[in-house]
Amino acid sequence: MIAGNVLLDVDDLKVHFRTDEGVVRAVDGVSFHIDEGETLGVVGESGSGKSVTSLAIMRLLGTSGAMAPGGAIRFGGMDLLGMSDPEMRRIRGNAIAMIYQEPMSSLNPVHTVGRQIAEVVRLHQRLDRKAADRRAVEMLELVGIPEPARRARNYPHEMSGGMRQRVMIAMALACKPRLLIADEPTTALDVTIQAQILDLMRQLQRDIGMSILFITHDLGVIAEMADRVVVMYAGRTVEEATVDDLFVKPLMPYTMGLLDSVPRVDTAGPASGKLRTIPGNVPNALMRPLGCAFEPRCGYAMDACRRQMPVLEDTGGGHMVRCHRWGDIVRKEAG
Amino acid sequence: MIHVDPATAETRAPTMGKPLLDIRNLRRYFPLQRGVPPGRAIGVKAVDDVSFTIGTGEVVGLVGESGSGKTTVGRTILRLKQPTSGEIFFDGVDLVPLETAAMRPYRKQMQIIFQDPYGSLNPRMNVGRIIGEALGTHGLAPGSARADRIGELLLAVGLRPEHMRRYPHEFSGGQRQRIGIARALAVEPRFIVGDEPVSALDVSVQAQIVNLLDDLRSRLSLTMLFIAHDLAVVKHISDRVIVMYLGRIMEIAPVDALYSSPRHPYTEALLASVPVPDPRARRNRAPLQGDIPSPMNPPSGCVFRTRCPIATDECAKVVPPLEQVAPGHFKACIRR
Ligand SMILES: Nc1ncnc2c1ncn2[C@@H]1O[C@H](COP(=O)(O)OP(=O)(O)OP(=O)(O)O)[C@@H](O)[C@H]1O
Ligand SMILES: Nc1ncnc2c1ncn2[C@@H]1O[C@H](COP(=O)(O)OP(=O)(O)OP(=O)(O)O)[C@@H](O)[C@H]1O
Ligand SMILES: [Mg+2]
Numbered sequence: 012m013i014a015g016n017v018l019l020d021v022d023d024l025k026v027h028f029r030t031d032e033g034v035v036r037a038v039d040g041v042s043f044h045i046d047e048g049e050t051l052g053v054v055g056e057s058g059s060g061k062s063v064t065s066l067a068i069m070r071l072l073g074t075s076g077a078m079a080p081g082g083a084i085r086f087g088g089m090d091l092l093g094m095s096d097p098e099m100r101r102i103r104g105n106a107i108a109m110i111y112q113e114p115m116s117s118l119n120p121v122h123t124v125g126r127q128i129a130e131v132v133r134l135h136q137r138l139d140r141k142a143a144d145r146r147a148v149e150m151l152e153l154v155g156i157p158e159p160a161r162r163a164r165n166y167p168h169e170m171s172g173g174m175r176q177r178v179m180i181a182m183a184l185a186c187k188p189r190l191l192i193a194d195e196p197t198t199a200l201d202v203t204i205q206a207q208i209l210d211l212m213r214q215l216q217r218d219i220g221m222s223i224l225f226i227t228h229d230l231g232v233i234a235e236m237a238d239r240v241v242v243m244y245a246g247r248t249v250e251e252a253t254v255d256d257l258f259v260k261p262l263m264p265y266t267m268g269l270l271d272s273v274p275r276v277d278t279a280g281p282a283s284g285k286l287r288t289i290p291g292n293v294p295n296a297l298m299r300p301l302g303c304a305f306e307p308r309c310g311y312a313m314d315a316c317r318r319q320m321p322v323l324e325d326t327g328g329g330h331m332v333r334c335h336r337w338g339d340i341v342r343k344e345a346g
Numbered sequence: 347m348i349h350v351d352p353a354t355a356e357t358r359a360p361t362m363g364k365p366l367l368d369i370r371n372l373r374r375y376f377p378l379q380r381g382v383p384p385g386r387a388i389g390v391k392a393v394d395d396v397s398f399t400i401g402t403g404e405v406v407g408l409v410g411e412s413g414s415g416k417t418t419v420g421r422t423i424l425r426l427k428q429p430t431s432g433e434i435f436f437d438g439v440d441l442v443p444l445e446t447a448a449m450r451p452y453r454k455q456m457q458i459i460f461q462d463p464y465g466s467l468n469p470r471m472n473v474g475r476i477i478g479e480a481l482g483t484h485g486l487a488p489g490s491a492r493a494d495r496i497g498e499l500l501l502a503v504g505l506r507p508e509h510m511r512r513y514p515h516e517f518s519g520g521q522r523q524r525i526g527i528a529r530a531l532a533v534e535p536r537f538i539v540g541d542e543p544v545s546a547l548d549v550s551v552q553a554q555i556v557n558l559l560d561d562l563r564s565r566l567s568l569t570m571l572f573i574a575h576d577l578a579v580v581k582h583i584s585d586r587v588i589v590m591y592l593g594r595i596m597e598i599a600p601v602d603a604l605y606s607s608p609r610h611p612y613t614e615a616l617l618a619s620v621p622v623p624d625p626r627a628r629r630n631r632a633p634l635q636g637d638i639p640s641p642m643n644p645p646s647g648c649v650f651r652t653r654c655p656i657a658t659d660e661c662a663k664v665v666p667p668l669e670q671v672a673p674g675h676f677k678a679c680i681r682r
């Protein structure tokens with residue numbers, strides 16, 4: 012890992028949507044960076060703005076009702092939000108590629124999967140049709156699809172959920188991106204194939220120095236893949252730490268609740284009784300509380316939490332947290 | 347060891363009553379004939395001779411490798427796909443020969459939560475209409491009660507009543523998945539196929555949904571086929587678990603037996619590959635070696651043998667039958 016060279020820098024990103032009900036503040040202050048060759052894990056509540064953040068990086072929010080994003084996104088020194096559309100098209104799918112959360116939303120139902128991969132390759136690389144087709148089959152083989160040449164002629168609906176997901180992975184990796192944004196890339200895969208895909212990503216990372224923004228709800232996968240982790244809640248970054256620090260000494264009560272809710276296969280005895288959850292629900296994205304968005308559900312909440320939004324603070328060694336109570340939490344954990 | 351025909355054997359847990367579902371010798375082949383001369387056509391044996399039962403109020407987990415036929419099993423049971431052959435008894439009635447009209451009363455009793463929420467929600471309908479339509483089709487919650495009922499369902503899955511007016515594309519992946527869950531629960535079905543129903547949810551919301559389903563099971567005897575790759579969730583919610591590989595059942599067992607003493611090498615490989623949520627336990631997992639076989643051209647004998655660490659020549663010769671190794675515990679492996 013070549014540490015220290017920042018590849019992507021997201022600074023106070025804001026993405027708001029105009030809807031019939033009012034303005035939805037989907038992303039409302041997200042900051043993080045990724046170094047070259049690094050894997051940054053992103054976890055967080057369903058609906059906390061993880062996918063919208065990645066679509067903003069890809070500049071794919073066009074027709075969704077999104078207002079112009081606030082803040083800044085810099086990639087290899089370039090200002091992505093200020094870039095022209097043709098410039099962005101050269102980067103998208105090439106230097107920055109994305110594995111989308113829902114494969115069916117980004118695969119074209121009327122073309123074979125082989126053709127779709129080949130087209131991405133031809134768009135960015137000087138390959139003739141035949142060579143691009145060959146590359147598509149190679150990529151399908153790489154992601155563990157048996158009889159890839161035959162499968163290349165399948166339409167998306169003829170494949171299982173996990174095969175479609177691997178088609179997307181093949182498409183994203185085909186041009187050897189510098190930054191891979193992987194939004195829940197392995198949810199439809201069984202754990203043995205998941206292990207192979209994770210190995211493949213690590214391999215490419217070693218070979219070409221690729222950086223990965225890895226979004227997942229699977230904390231086991233995070234533990235295995237990530238160097239650092241960002242935790243999101245209600246449109247904001249609420250904690251950021253190295254993977255070891257996050258699992259060993261989480262500082263934000265939401266992160267603690269999340270880690271407590273993880274079901275495990277290796278716990279002793281029959282898995283009986285209810286799973287633990289974080290009580291309550293996420294706040295309405297239209298009427299966010301003045302103070303900390305997690306306050307209504309937080310066991311540590313005090314008056315100040317209701318009145319004032321905490322800032323993202325460095326607690327030392329790059330462990331960042333957005334919580335008024337972090338000092339008390341550290342002392343409590345220590346004592 | 348006794349050889350039992352799984353189609354007639356008591357493959358259900360002894361504590362469960364008369365099965366609500368009884369699947370016998372289910373097969374579903376997909377022809378793949380494009381560009382191939384007729385007669386030489388190849389097909390995919392997506393589901394190949396699958397038999398099992400589910401008792402009333404029982405939750406059966408269905409796990410297995412990607413492409414092994416889990417979704418096809420689920421959709422065929424609900425007759426969203428026609429089986430190539432086999433029988434599907436629901437409450438004692440074989441659904442396979444039923445015409446559309448005769449099938450109608452069963453449609454309300456059996457629901458599915460689709461694996462792909464994006465593709466299963468009509469993009470032109472707002473959420474109120476999507477759920478309202480399910481209620482309307484079956485004459486439930488008429489008139490002014492409807493909006494209340496929709497709001498109630500949305501709250502139950504951790505969304506908000508005001509989300510009724512939003513369209514599917516205005517939600518996150520996990521929120522869309524929960525709309526699919528609310529729609530399936532709306533008609534108060536007796537049986538649900540959950541096809542990866544919680545895969546897009548963070549662990550806290552996931553726990554909330556799993557607890558909700560648990561609750562419906564104990565209050566209303568909701569019966570469920572729970573398809574998932576997350577073995578921890580399956581362990582938590584299931585009474586029994588079925589493991590599939592390339593269209594066939596490899597193992598069926600009560601949940602504790604499956605996790606504590608798996609008898610099939612594929613089940614063992616699955617359990618050994620689960621990532622552990624602890625970076626200090628980061629280990630070098632040895633993913634299965636060997637070629638992943640193609641369902642268009644499956645290996646002879648045991649379909650798992652090309653990746654199996656203990657396979658012998660013998661394994662290429664016979665299709666291993668499902669054998670009972672303990673009460674309710676079946677495995678298809680001649681080496682164990
Ligand atoms: N086009 C849109 N119009 C209005 N609101 C939207 C739109 N797209 C997303 N949202 C809202 O923005 C918020 C963030 O959505 P996003 O998809 O980024 O969540 P996420 O963190 O990826 O969640 P998940 O884990 O469920 O995938 C959600 O509350 C969602 O409802
Ligand atoms: N409409 C179809 N036409 C042709 N083949 C199909 C069709 N639907 C499914 N198949 C094939 O049937 C096999 C089983 O698919 P299925 O979707 O049931 O798998 P699955 O176990 O649900 O996998 P996953 O875990 O990836 O969702 C696959 O090889 C798939 O390609
Ligand atoms: Mg998302």
Ligand SMILES: [Mg+2]
Pocket residue numbers: 171172173416417418461541
């Ligand atoms: Mg499936």
